[in-house]
Amino acid sequence: MAVTKPAGGRPARERVHRAAVRLFATKGFHGTGIRDLAKAADLSSASLYHYMPTKERLLADIMRTSLQSLLDAALGELDGVDDPVERLDRLVALHVTRHAREPMRTRVVDNEVDALTPASRRDVVGIRDSYEKLWSDTIDDGLHSGVFTTTRPATTRLALLDMCNGVARWFSPGGELGRSDLADHYADLARRMVGAPPRQPR
Amino acid sequence: MAVTKPAGGRPARERVHRAAVRLFATKGFHGTGIRDLAKAADLSSASLYHYMPTKERLLADIMRTSLQSLLDAALGELDGVDDPVERLDRLVALHVTRHAREPMRTRVVDNEVDALTPASRRDVVGIRDSYEKLWSDTIDDGLHSGVFTTTRPATTRLALLDMCNGVARWFSPGGELGRSDLADHYADLARRMVGAPPRQPR
DNA sequence: ACGGCCCGATCAATCGATCGATAGACCAGA
DNA sequence: TCTGGTCTATCGATCGATTGATCGGGCCGT
Numbered sequence: 001m002a003v004t005k006p007a008g009g010r011p012a013r014e015r016v017h018r019a020a021v022r023l024f025a026t027k028g029f030h031g032t033g034i035r036d037l038a039k040a041a042d043l044s045s046a047s048l049y050h051y052m053p054t055k056e057r058l059l060a061d062i063m064r065t066s067l068q069s070l071l072d073a074a075l076g077e078l079d080g081v082d083d084p085v086e087r088l089d090r091l092v093a094l095h096v097t098r099h100a101r102e103p104m105r106t107r108v109v110d111n112e113v114d115a116l117t118p119a120s121r122r123d124v125v126g127i128r129d130s131y132e133k134l135w136s137d138t139i140d141d142g143l144h145s146g147v148f149t150t151t152r153p154a155t156t157r158l159a160l161l162d163m164c165n166g167v168a169r170w171f172s173p174g175g176e177l178g179r180s181d182l183a184d185h186y187a188d189l190a191r192r193m194v195g196a197p198p199r200q201p202r
Numbered sequence: 203m204a205v206t207k208p209a210g211g212r213p214a215r216e217r218v219h220r221a222a223v224r225l226f227a228t229k230g231f232h233g234t235g236i237r238d239l240a241k242a243a244d245l246s247s248a249s250l251y252h253y254m255p256t257k258e259r260l261l262a263d264i265m266r267t268s269l270q271s272l273l274d275a276a277l278g279e280l281d282g283v284d285d286p287v288e289r290l291d292r293l294v295a296l297h298v299t300r301h302a303r304e305p306m307r308t309r310v311v312d313n314e315v316d317a318l319t320p321a322s323r324r325d326v327v328g329i330r331d332s333y334e335k336l337w338s339d340t341i342d343d344g345l346h347s348g349v350f351t352t353t354r355p356a357t358t359r360l361a362l363l364d365m366c367n368g369v370a371r372w373f374s375p376g377g378e379l380g381r382s383d384l385a386d387h388y389a390d391l392a393r394r395m396v397g398a399p400p401r402q403p404r
Numbered sequence: 405a406c407g408g409c410c411c412g413a414t415c416a417a418t419c420g421a422t423c424g425a426t427a428g429a430c431c432a433g434a
Numbered sequence: 435t436c437t438g439g440t441c442t443a444t445c446g447a448t449c450g451a452t453t454g455a456t457c458g459g460g461c462c463g464t
Binding site for chain 2: 442443444445446447
């Protein structure tokens with residue numbers, strides 16, 4: 001009596017979002033039809049439109065909230081932390097952990113930017129730029145204070161971000177490497193790349 | 203009299219391939235219609251099929267030949283080179299230079315793998331695996347001979363490849379950084395990541 | 405009897421792909 | 435030099451299927 005239908009257990013709106021993330025990540029935005037989406041969310045394709053104005057807006061919402069939450073988390077993580085090395089450690093750990101915990105969502109954010117309409121794209125890219133500026137500033141700080149040694153900080157930042165983004169492409173939760181070990185290892189790699197001293201020189 | 207039509211200058215088959223690479227890279231495989239493709243190649247959508255059996259096979263051909271040429275070039279580059287540090291330098295330089303010279307083609311190879319049919323995918327992934335094995339073997343060699351110091355070589359290899367792949371996402375030929383400077387910088391980064399000594403300790 | 409959910413049916417548009425046909429280049433035999 | 439045949443390249447028209455999206459109406463708890 002509590003449940004009227006053996007639907008999906010979760011509320012429909014959540015099912016739609018989850019299904020969209022999964023399908024957009026695996027088949028791409030243009031490769032996913034609304035009928036695929038409806039089937040995966042256990043709804044009719046008509047009912048789908050009670051939970052989204054448009055397929056493109058659904059994508060934009062997913063990307064926008066996902067990126068905003070990453071930016072918020074990063075701001076919280078860096079709050080009050082001044083040491084550039086510590087800041088870099090935290091940025092890498094947060095970024096890698098997120099990408100490992102939600103590889104699907106991240107893949108959508110990273111790969112489907114140009115499926116957005118110009119208006120949506122402006123919003124999304126704006127948030128992404130704010131986030132990446134945290135990395136730029138951190139690297140610049142480290143250089144100015146002398147703890148980082150790297151020529152071409154702009155290129156190094158891009159290399160760092162690409163390296164960390166890649167995690168979402170191959171990480172599998174069942175693998176031999178846990179999320180926190182992964183984050184540690186990537187923090188080490190990042191320190192090496194910018195020329196910062198290693199964690200435990202022991 | 204020499205030219206019967208003011209078509210595209212280049213032979214039609216080449217126009218089709220170039221247009222496909224450009225469109226698949228910017229709008230994605232599923233985001234590109236054969237009418238878009240026909241317009242970009244200055245042909246009718248019917249004539250298109252004189253130069254490709256199928257849209258998917260066109261994609262598969264592009265990816266297969268592109269990857270095969272990268273693998274061949276890498277084998278040539280490594281031929282007779284035993285020192286793991288030198289091998290890593292060459293792998294990184296080749297990879298980065300290619301990604302900078304043909305970012306479109308590379309983006310297609312890196313992003314459209316799951317638009318392929320299972321049969322095509324097997325071929326493509328097979329070549330890619332052979333190529334990546336060159337990286338694995340190089341890293342293992344460096345570890346065994348003691349010139350590399352890195353825990354988790356498998357993860358480090360993935361980080362290296364993701365970092366180098368990223369170049370195709372942002373490199374622009376008109377930028378401040380030339381291709382060979384870029385390759386040098388990435389080789390430095392790679393050495394740092396695996397713990398190899400820097401190039402010119404001066 | 406009203407409002408939140410939900411659906412079958414269907415829309416116009418576009419999809420990838422195929423059709424028969426045309427125009428020109430090239431060659432063989434008369 | 436003409437003629438007929440073959441081959442390649444190209445096209446407009448169109449195929450059935452699928453696309454994203456809409457509409458009117460039904461169910462059900464309140």
